[in-house]
Amino acid sequence: MTTSAEPVRLNKRMAELGICSRREADEWIAQGWVKVNGQPAEMGVKVTPADKVEVDKQAHGHQASRVTIILHKPMGYVSGQAEDGHEPAVMLVNPRTHWREDPSSNRFSPPQLRGLAPAGRLDIDSVGLLVLTQDGRVARQLIGEDSVMEKEYLVRVAYHGPDRLAPAGQLVRIDDDDPITTDVRAIFPPAMLARLRHGLSLDGQPLKPAKVDWQNPEQLRFVLTEGKKRQIRRMCEQVGLKVVGLKRIRIGRVVLGNLPAGQWRYLGAHEKF
The missing domain is CATH 3.30.70.580 (Pseudouridine synthase I, catalytic domain, N-terminal subdomain)
Known part of the structure; x- marks a missing residue:
């Protein structure tokens, strides 16, 4: 949010104040529903935090x-x-x-x-x-x-990373064409889980920290605060996992x-x- 006293366009100021979107602000200004310091606002006018912005109740009714x-x-x-x-x-x-x-x-x-x-x-x-x-x-x-805003997902995964030692000590051979789909949690390296939580980058940009935990032996729970294109699938690929099912179950509350x-x-x- 703009904090300086530098003038900004009225529609941007109204959006920053949470009154409406910029597009709605332009519509309301065109309808004559917005005043600045008691005068009808003109399209494109700039304001400072000291200016008084008033919105007609018709606009709020339209928004409701x-x-x-x-x-x-x-x-x-x-x-x-x-x-x-x-x-x-x-x-x-x-x-x-x-x-x-x-x-x-x-x-x-x-x-x-x-x-x-x-x-x-x-x-x-x-x-x-x-x-x-x-x-x-x-x-x-x-x-x-x-x-x-937090977004929560349940993500079913298969493992196609490097060969791993199973908990019983035997070597598990991983075939890219036939990934491990059962009890993935048992062979997935804890260090890779830590990387999912923080340490990966996409498109040359480091990702924000994420909450990632096992929901059950084949399913992870992700909580993200950003939404890059195909983010979870691409994150999983970097640590040897393949997403076989993804469901968003929460946004905010x-x-x-x-x-x-x-x-x-x-x-x-x-x-x-």
Whole structure:
């Protein structure tokens, strides 16, 4: 967040204050819903922290009508735009796939699809929690450049690293074409687990520390605060692991829970990331 008294564009200042996204700010300014020091704001105007920014209640009403959707993305759907013949996950948001046990009082209407976009990605061959939102504040919270939102994953792995000694002392030969898929925890080197937690780099940049622990003998639990493209799969490759299944189960304080695959629910009014 900008802390100096240097003037910045009004839309950036409003986003930094958590009022709305930059795009929403521009829309509100165009509608005449924003004042600076008591005067209607002009597009592109710059402000300092000393300037008083006021927003008309119409803008807040418009914002309150925007929805955020929690989707359990199945395999085979892309997060964003359709690509290579695969449908985008937003295609699953319709009345037929709305979870019957959704506690929200919201009811589906076609305008809710307008501007509904993923706040973060989930690979085509990954499943689990995907957030789709019309609300720029939510998007900025989850994927803004200063976001440190935790994201939790369950990751089933196979081992195709160097030959290893099993706990009983016998040498385990590892065939790249036939990796170890059972009791991976028993032969995976502890030093490599430490590297997953901290010490790896992607695209020439060191990764932030991650929480990585064994959930069961074949499955790891990852908690990340960043989201580089195919990050977990590429991290695992560097330590001799192959991801055979990946499921996101939490973003911040919002959990996937027992939402069925291919179904969705609304983010509740009192639910916060």
